[in-house]
Amino acid sequence: MTDTPENAKTYDPKAIEGALFSKWLEAGYFRRDAAGYADMSLDPFTIVIPPPNVTGLLHMGHALNNSLQDMQIRKARMQKRPTRWITGTDHAGIATQNRVEAKLASEGLTRFDLGREAFVEACWEWRELYGRTIIEQLKLMGCSCDYEAEQFTMDEGYNRAIRKVFVDWYHAGLVYRGLRIINWCPRCTTALADDEVNHIDRDTHLWYIRYPLLEPVDNISYVVVATTRPETMLGDSGVAVNPDDPRYSALLKAGAQVRLPLTDRIVPIVADEFVDSEFGTGAVKVTPAHDPNDFELGQKHNLEQINIFTPEAVVNETGGRFAGLSRDDAREAVVAALEDLGLIDHIDEYSHSVGCCYRCDTIIEPWASEQWFVSMQQLAAPAIEAAKDGRISFHPARWQKVYFHWMDNIRDWCISRQLWWGHRIPVFYCDDCGWVDASEQDIEICPACGATVRQDEDVLDTWFSSQLWPFATVGWPDDPNAMEELSRNYPTQVLSTARDIIFLWVARMIMSSMYFLDNTVPFTDVFLHPTVLDRFGNIMSKSRGNGVDPTDLIDLFGADVMRFGLAAQVTGIQDIKFDQDKLDVYRNFTTKIFNASRFVFMNLDDFDNDGDRVIPEPVTAADSNILSKLATLTEFLNDEQNHFEFGAQSRALYSFFWNEFCDWYIEFAKSQLADPATRRSTQKNLVYVLDIALRLLHPSMPFITEDIWLRLPHGDQIPSLVVADWPKTEDLAIYADAQAERSIDLLIAVVTALRSTRARYQISPRTALPVVINATGQNAAEDVIILDKLSNQLNAMANYLDISIGIDVVKPEQSVMVLADGLEIHIVLAGLIDFDAERTRLVKEFEARKKEIERLQNKLNNEGFITKAAADVVQKSRDDLERLISENVGLQAKIMELQ
RNA sequence: GGGCGUUUGGCGCAGUGGGAGCGCGCUUCCUUCACACGGAAGAGGUCGCUGGUUCAAAUCCAGUAACGCCCACCA
Numbered sequence: 001m002t003d004t005p006e007n008a009k010t011y012d013p014k015a016i017e018g019a020l021f022s023k024w025l026e027a028g029y030f031r032r033d034a035a036g037y038a039d040m041s042l043d044p045f046t047i048v049i050p051p052p053n054v055t056g057l058l059h060m061g062h063a064l065n066n067s068l069q070d071m072q073i074r075k076a077r078m079q080k081r082p083t084r085w086i087t088g089t090d091h092a093g094i095a096t097q098n099r100v101e102a103k104l105a106s107e108g109l110t111r112f113d114l115g116r117e118a119f120v121e122a123c124w125e126w127r128e129l130y131g132r133t134i135i136e137q138l139k140l141m142g143c144s145c146d147y148e149a150e151q152f153t154m155d156e157g158y159n160r161a162i163r164k165v166f167v168d169w170y171h172a173g174l175v176y177r178g179l180r181i182i183n184w185c186p187r188c189t190t191a192l193a194d195d196e197v198n199h200i201d202r203d204t205h206l207w208y209i210r211y212p213l214l215e216p217v218d219n220i221s222y223v224v225v226a227t228t229r230p231e232t233m234l235g236d237s238g239v240a241v242n243p244d245d246p247r248y249s250a251l252l253k254a255g256a257q258v259r260l261p262l263t264d265r266i267v268p269i270v271a272d273e274f275v276d277s278e279f280g281t282g283a284v285k286v287t288p289a290h291d292p293n294d295f296e297l298g299q300k301h302n303l304e305q306i307n308i309f310t311p312e313a314v315v316n317e318t319g320g321r322f323a324g325l326s327r328d329d330a331r332e333a334v335v336a337a338l339e340d341l342g343l344i345d346h347i348d349e350y351s352h353s354v355g356c357c358y359r360c361d362t363i364i365e366p367w368a369s370e371q372w373f374v375s376m377q378q379l380a381a382p383a384i385e386a387a388k389d390g391r392i393s394f395h396p397a398r399w400q401k402v403y404f405h406w407m408d409n410i411r412d413w414c415i416s417r418q419l420w421w422g423h424r425i426p427v428f429y430c431d432d433c434g435w436v437d438a439s440e441q442d443i444e445i446c447p448a449c450g451a452t453v454r455q456d457e458d459v460l461d462t463w464f465s466s467q468l469w470p471f472a473t474v475g476w477p478d479d480p481n482a483m484e485e486l487s488r489n490y491p492t493q494v495l496s497t498a499r500d501i502i503f504l505w506v507a508r509m510i511m512s513s514m515y516f517l518d519n520t521v522p523f524t525d526v527f528l529h530p531t532v533l534d535r536f537g538n539i540m541s542k543s544r545g546n547g548v549d550p551t552d553l554i555d556l557f558g559a560d561v562m563r564f565g566l567a568a569q570v571t572g573i574q575d576i577k578f579d580q581d582k583l584d585v586y587r588n589f590t591t592k593i594f595n596a597s598r599f600v601f602m603n604l605d606d607f608d609n610d611g612d613r614v615i616p617e618p619v620t621a622a623d624s625n626i627l628s629k630l631a632t633l634t635e636f637l638n639d640e641q642n643h644f645e646f647g648a649q650s651r652a653l654y655s656f657f658w659n660e661f662c663d664w665y666i667e668f669a670k671s672q673l674a675d676p677a678t679r680r681s682t683q684k685n686l687v688y689v690l691d692i693a694l695r696l697l698h699p700s701m702p703f704i705t706e707d708i709w710l711r712l713p714h715g716d717q718i719p720s721l722v723v724a725d726w727p728k729t730e731d732l733a734i735y736a737d738a739q740a741e742r743s744i745d746l747l748i749a750v751v752t753a754l755r756s757t758r759a760r761y762q763i764s765p766r767t768a769l770p771v772v773i774n775a776t777g778q779n780a781a782e783d784v785i786i787l788d789k790l791s792n793q794l795n796a797m798a799n800y801l802d803i804s805i806g807i808d809v810v811k812p813e814q815s816v817m818v819l820a821d822g823l824e825i826h827i828v829l830a831g832l833i834d835f836d837a838e839r840t841r842l843v844k845e846f847e848a849r850k851k852e853i854e855r856l857q858n859k860l861n862n863e864g865f866i867t868k869a870a871a872d873v874v875q876k877s878r879d880d881l882e883r884l885i886s887e888n889v890g891l892q893a894k895i896m897e898l899q
Numbered sequence: 900g901g902g903c904g905u906u907u908g909g910c911g912c913a914g915u916g917g918g919a920g921c922g923c924g925c926u927u928c929c930u931u932c933a934c935a936c937g938g939a940a941g942a943g944g945u946c947g948c949u950g951g952u953u954c955a956a957a958u959c960c961a962g963u964a965a966c967g968c969c970c971a972c973c974a
Contacts, residue, residue, distance in 0.1 A: 009934060181972095199971085206974085227974060240974095276974085284974045293972050352973055366972095398903070405902075405970070499969085535911090537967075568922095569912080573904075575968085577911070585922060588936040599933030651913075651921075666933075752940090759928065759940040852918095859917095864954030873917055873955090880918075 011594035013558025017703045021139055029722045030144045032084040032489075034077055037723035045076035045083045046492040048470050048523075049145060050505070051153065053092035054127045055099050058137045060532040060540060060566075060578060061498055063550035067563040067700075068529060068570065068646055069496050070143045074699035077144070078726035084489065085144060086473050088151030089131045091123075093422035093462040094188055094359050100126050100421070116420050123421040127152075137551060142559045142702045144722070151473040153465045154423070161472035162423050162465050163440045165512065170427070170438035174375045175415070177427075181295040182414050184367035185357040186313035186327075190418040191371050192357060193461060194411060195503050197364050199353040204228055208281065208345035209338060211239060214257040214266055218250050223258065223269070224345045226280030228352060229290075230338070231330040234319045235308040236260055236267060238286040240297055243271035245282050261343050262334065263320065270301040289368045305368055311418075313365045327365070372416035372425060372458070379511040380410045386510060386521050395527045395644045396572045399499060406503050413508075415461045422459030429454055467508035470495075470522035477516075486517065495523040498531065527644050530570055535579035548580060560701035561586045567700055568650035589654060590704050593697070596662050597708045600686045603673050604713065607683045613715040616688040616735070617681040621747070621790060622668035624740030626689055629660045631732035637696055638729045653697055661689060664748070671796035687714055692727050743786045747793060749820035754798040754827065757818060760841075761833045768801040770828040772812050776886050777822020778879065780807050817842070817894045819887050839898040846891045849884050856881040 028035035032044070047069050052062060069085065077083045100123050101111055111119040131152065138145055152158065169175040183192040207230045210222040223239060239258050241248040251269055258267050267286075274297060275284055288298025289305040298305060308318050313327045322330050338344050355364035384407045386392050387400055394400040416425060427438045430446035430453045437443075446453045468476075470492055475482035491513075497506060506526055513522035533539060534546040541547065553562045565586040569576045618624040633656045636642060637649055665686075672682040691714040698705040698721050709721040718724045750773065758765060775783045787794070787805045794803070811817075814830035816838045856877055859865050866874060 010936065225974080229974085274972095279974065286974095291972085291974075293974070296972085350973095353971095402903075402969075409970090503970095531968085533967095539968095571913070574912075575904090579911075582911075582923080584936070588934095591934065591936045595934035595937085597933085602933070647913075655921085662934085663938085670933095756940055762928070765929085765939090859955080862954055865917095866954080868954050869917070876917080 011590045016707045032082045034723050038082045039080040042081045044489045045081045046489050047494050048086045050497045051088050051090040052134050054089045054130045055092050055095045060548050064566045065529050066143050067566050071699040084146050087145035091154045097419050097421040119420050140554050158472045161468050163426050164477050167438045167440050177372050179370050181292045181366050181368050182371050183364045186365050187360050187362040189311045193414050196358045197355040198358050200356050202354045203351050206348040206350035210343040210345050211258045214259050217254045217256050223283045224281045225283045225285040231334045232287040232290045235287045235289050235306040236285045237303040238267045239269045240272050240275050240286050241283050242275040242277045245277045292366050371414050374413040376410045380407045382514045383510040391521050393525050399528050415464050416458040419459050425456040425458050427456040463504050467512045491521050492523045494525045496527040499528040531575045532578050533575050537577050557583050557587050560704050564700045567646040570646040609713050609715045614687045616685045619681045621740045621743035623685045624737040625744040626665040627735035628737040628741050631735045634727045634732040635729045747790050751798045753818035753820045753825045757827050768799050771800045771803045772826040773805040774809050774824040775807050824890050835898050842895050849888050853884050
């Protein structure tokens with residue numbers, strides 16, 4: 001098809017999206033005051049965006065999350081609330097450093113070749129490039145962020161916030177330095193926090209190794225220990241058994257010692273409750289420097305910490321002849337050496353989970369080292385309280401439990417990273433006199449002795465800066481406007497994010513905000529969006545290569561389709577199995593919106609609204625019905641209970657627009673427009689319903705709605721849908737009209753009956769048919785009046801020859817009967833069909849109703865049901881029974897007649 | 900080891916105590932004047948399994964199976 005824009009039958013997002021977005025930006029609508037359209041006296045609505053990492057491009061999770069945030073922001077903006085969607089990017093310390101290092105590696109360089117300063121410079125260049133791309137992608141999606149105040153976690157003001165937090169916590173004793181077993185990534189050569197380690201199940205072996213005793217005890221000459229890491233035996237400094245294990249009581253009593261193979265180190269056998277007698281041999285080798293449990297055991301029993309690895313997890317000089325081997329090579333070599341000595345007792349197959357770096361998947365080496373920590377328990381207490389007393393709510397609510405579980409078992413947080421990209425730890429050391437302090441300002445000269453001081457080499461965990469995002473982004477602590485900003489617009493309203501960063505990020509924001517901002521929570525609602533999986537239900541990842549690029553989707557379908565399609569799949573329960581083909585449905589929806597609007601425009605040639613805001617003029621039942629349904633839709637969308645039910649909202653919009661508006665109202669409108677008596681009122685109603693529908697659709701589909709709305713003669717003087725009024729429940733409530741809905745239900749029942757009969761017997765719509773309708777329902781008299789009034793509409797929708805409607809009317813000969821909504825619809829088909837088939841069909845219907853009648857009779861004969869069920873439920877059963885019996889009387893008569 | 904979630908027509912999913920629904924796909928008919936990315940009419944399900952509570956269970960409870968996710972110092 002070669003469409004010109006004028007007669008195009010499909011919507012082309014590419015033609016309008018970019019231009020509209022630029023217009024919105026230039027108009028300043030995304031500022032808090034919406035370029036003057038906001039009512040600054042209303043409650044503000046603020047969202048802080050989860051800052052995307054500057055490591056790469058946006059993925060489907062971002063597309064979903066940012067669509068949902070934009071929907072909320074746009075609705076609030078149309079409600080005239082002061083809105084601000086604070087946006088920006090995260091420097092993402094370890095992730096970015098890895099990317100930049102990888103780039104250098106491709107040029108044959110390492111960060112050490114560049115040196116710290118030049119490497120950090122290279123990271124900034126990376127950040128400039130990707131930070132800009134990410135912001136461009138947000139714009140492509142139509143996100144109405146406050147781009148004029150874009151934030152970055154390494155901005156000057158932001159850095160001051162980090163300094164203050166660190167220094168305050170340091171002086172309060174909440175930040176401390178200590179020697180601990182930490183998670184060490186030998187590839188990134190940095191410490192990691194506990195929650196930055198992924199545990200992955202691996203198939204491996206359990207090696208049983210004989211450790212010879214220094215001197216035999218009761219004919220026992222060795223103990224067998226079981227281990228998954230034989231190479232660490234080079235750093236063993238003891239063997240532990242359970243004190244109650246009878247197998248080892250003699251050894252313990254004798255104070256037996258072990259001569260460690262390969263190193264000939266003599267180490268003690270110690271007793272500790274920690275050892276599980278059931279596991280392995282009940283004897284465990286103790287390597288305090290390379291295992292968290294052994295570290296504790298070692299401290300308790302005063303065992304030596306013997307570090308056998310370099311930072312890259314290569315065996316160091318302590319390993320003697322194994323020095324220089326990697327962890328894996330050392331394992332093979334140690335096992336081979338032990339085998340040569342006949343000390344491998346046996347080997348079992350074994351499967352257990354191994355900690356891996358969340359950034360590069362390298363196996364973590366537990367490593368004893370000096371690191372900085374935040375003491376968490378004191379910070380967690382008020383944050384737990386805030387969720388308990390409802391100052392913070394989780395959506396879906398079940399995530400609150402996950403939050404509590406983590407907070408109740410919180411452990412100290414390792415915040416130092418041996419990286420170069422990030423916020424350098426603001427602690428200064430004087431090597432001359434031993435002076436140490438944390439400082440918000442850089443220090444060069446030791447205040448104690450005047451010598452030159454040095455700053456700590458390490459940087460802070462990325463999440464240490466991310467945790468300050470809600471308040472550091474508005475200038476806390478020392479921007480002159482910060483306190484004003486915080487007093488008016490804090491806490492923010494909604495924090496929308498993925499569930500895998502509840503601990504890494506959400507919990508820590510709550511804790512730091514409450515500590516520094518006088519016990520104020522950073523946000524009142526936490527929304528955890530579903531995970532976007534591939535169409536088979538697998539997590540999307542680079543390694544699987546199953547990721548989908550949102551910009552490709554925007555290119556293919558347009559931003560509206562992607563946004564609506566994602567939002568429609570949010571149910572609060574299930575993750576989204578994303579299948580690109582499913583977006584066809586929503587592309588068809590935009591086509592439908594486009595063409596329905598085209599129909600409206602095509603019928604407005606003579607429409608003049610005198611420049612006033614178009615208000616509806618319900619004349620026919622169809623008019624009243626569509627306005628009533630519109631009122632119901634508006635109420636549904638405004639119901640607070642549905643705020644996070646994005647799927648339900650999308651479905652309500654979809655079915656209203658397609659099924660109510662397009663399938664029925666537009667069809668009714670065709671005949672109403674042809675009638676001079678109703679033409680003008682119908683035009684008004686079409687314009688009004690479309691106007692309101694576009695407003696309701698705008699948060700999820702900002703582009704197509706704006707494009708149509710700008711051309712629609714609704715009479716609203718506001719220059720953009722972005723800042724137009726959001727429909728209020730109470731404003732639409734006046735159109736609620738149960739009677740009109742009942743009328744249209746009846747009309748639809750009759751029309752459907754006629755159509756299905758035609759379809760069943762393949763009778764052309766052009767063949768006009770005589771029809772007799774016998775009203776038999778509870779409101780038969782009323783139904784007759786309603787249908788009489790609707791006979792014009794009826795004829796327009798279902799071509800009949802001549803119709804009579806009444807109670808106990810004479811049933812025509814040679815006709816078929818269809819039952820619908822308390823009506824017997826008789827359609828005269830003399831000479832057109834074989835009535836035997838019709839009779840068979842009716843018998844089937846009769847039997848089905850008979851079954852249902854029996855079921856209802858049993859129910860109503862049940863004493864328990866009558867006495868215990870709610871009155872309206874009992875009444876409904878009685879009504880249903882009465883209706884079915886009456887229908888079957890009619891059916892039986894008809895069947896007899898056809899015999 | 901602990902916790903959470905899912906199981907509804909061929910596929911993807913709504914529905915949380917009283918009539919089993921939506922979209923895709925499928926069948927039949929229709930290109931007339933909003934839209935074939937469309938319209939009309941249909942077929943298709945004993946709601947994983949077992950037991951319990953209840954007058955009444957897809958819906959609540961217990962157990963069970965399969966799948967998925969999270970947490971945990973499983974040498």
